Amino acid sequence: MTATALSAPPSAMPRPGRVRALRRAVCFTTIAACAPYLALKIAWLCGSTVGWKVPADAEGSALYVANAITLGLDAVAVVVASAFTYRWGLRLPAWLVLPPIWIGTGLLVPIALAAPIALSVEAASGPAATDTGSSLYGWVYLMVYGGFTLQAVGLTAAFVFYARERWSEVFRIRTAELPTGPTRPLQTALAGTGTVLAVVYAAAQLYWAFGGTLGQDGERTGPSVAVSAVWAVLALAGAGGLLTMVHRLGGGPLWRPLGIAWVGAGSLFAQSLYLLLVAIGRPGGMGEDATAASACVFLAGVLGGLLLGVTGMMRLAERAAPNGPARRPQSASPTASSAP
Known part of the structure; x- marks a missing residue:
């Protein structure tokens, strides 16, 4: 691969200027996608009832706090x-950069995947199948979830550009080349436990998607069924991607199972945490049977996603271990040795 890249003609190599222009276009598009949602939330926090069918439903301290958080x-x-x-982002520590984008993609990517399915179900079923008596007008959902979809695409693309520049070696090595470090037994145990919890969460979501009512205290609609199915698939895919990394299965490039594990584990953790907080915050707390059952499922998702994420971090941290793939030695020329 290196020889091919070095022998490629200059016209075949991506030009840095074009890459920078593309990255800026992705950035500006993502920010533009955030603008309508930010404007709507600011309006609601300032007392506006735009988008609400019943203005009285827009009141309440809990709703105010939720709007401020979102x-x-x-x-x-x-x-x-x-x-x-921009270049200043490369100087930020990894621990400050990775958690926000992991949680962000975990929240937004499922929306981007489920939105087309939900719209198709709604179009096929008619408005009667999706009318849940919401206090918000339909255009609010269209604007908000349309913006979320664009944000998911934009943030994911921006992060890929960033990661290729900052951690380029991750995109060059293959899964089978990952080293086996001293924490391998711990990784295996954490990955196995996280996988079991992910399967429990996915099974519950599929149960609800196919009409199950245990743990549900509201009517299931076509779009909500589609969302549950997407969450289940992502949870299982995330566990599968991580197991592929831990056990070095297959000979393909590392970025494939890594990307699947990243999105799947992020979705499992972030969505479960959000749903758990909603379940706890409902009237009656976790005392109601339906809410308590669903809260247990979401707690399993939070713990499973966290275990998968931590295991993936450990797996990548050992990629530069001494018994890992050999790195290309640096030039011993005087020019190279005297470079700052």
Whole structure:
């Protein structure tokens, strides 16, 4: 692969100027996708009832706090998109960069995947099948979830550009070349436990998607069924991607199972945490049978996603171990040795 790249004609190599222009275009598009949601949240926090069918439903301290939190999350998306585009983002520590984009993709990618399915189900079933008596007008959902879909695409693309520049070796090695370090037994145990929890979560979501009512205290609609199915598939895919990395299965490039594990584990953790907080915050807390049962499922998802994420981090941290794949030695020429 290296020889092919070195022998490629200059016209076949991507030009840095074009790459920078593309990255800026992705950044500006992502920020533009955040703007309508930010404007709507600011309006609601300032007392506006735009988008509400019943203005009285827009009142309440809990709703105010929820709007403030979601406003902050979307503002973070703007900062993250900028950090992935401009040089100052490369100077940020990894622990400050990776958690926000992991959680962000975990929340947004399922929306981008489920939105077309939900719209198709709604179009085929008619408005009667999806009318849940919402207090918001339909255009609010279209604007919000359409923006979330664009944000998912934009943030994912921006992060790929950023990761290829900052951790380029991850895109060059193959899964079978990952080293076996001293934490291998711990990784195997954590990955196995996380996989079991992911399977429990996925099974519950599929049970609800196919009409199960245990743990559900509301009517299931076509779009909600599609969302449950997407969450289940992503949870199983994330566990499979991580197991592929831990056990070095297959000879393909590392970025494939890594990307699947990243999105799947992020979705499992972030969505479960959000749903768990919603279940706890409902009237009656976790005392109701339906809410308590669903909260147990979401707790399994939080723990499973966290275990898969931690295991993946450990797996990547050992990629530069002494018994790992040999690195290309640096030139011993005087020019190279005297370079700053």
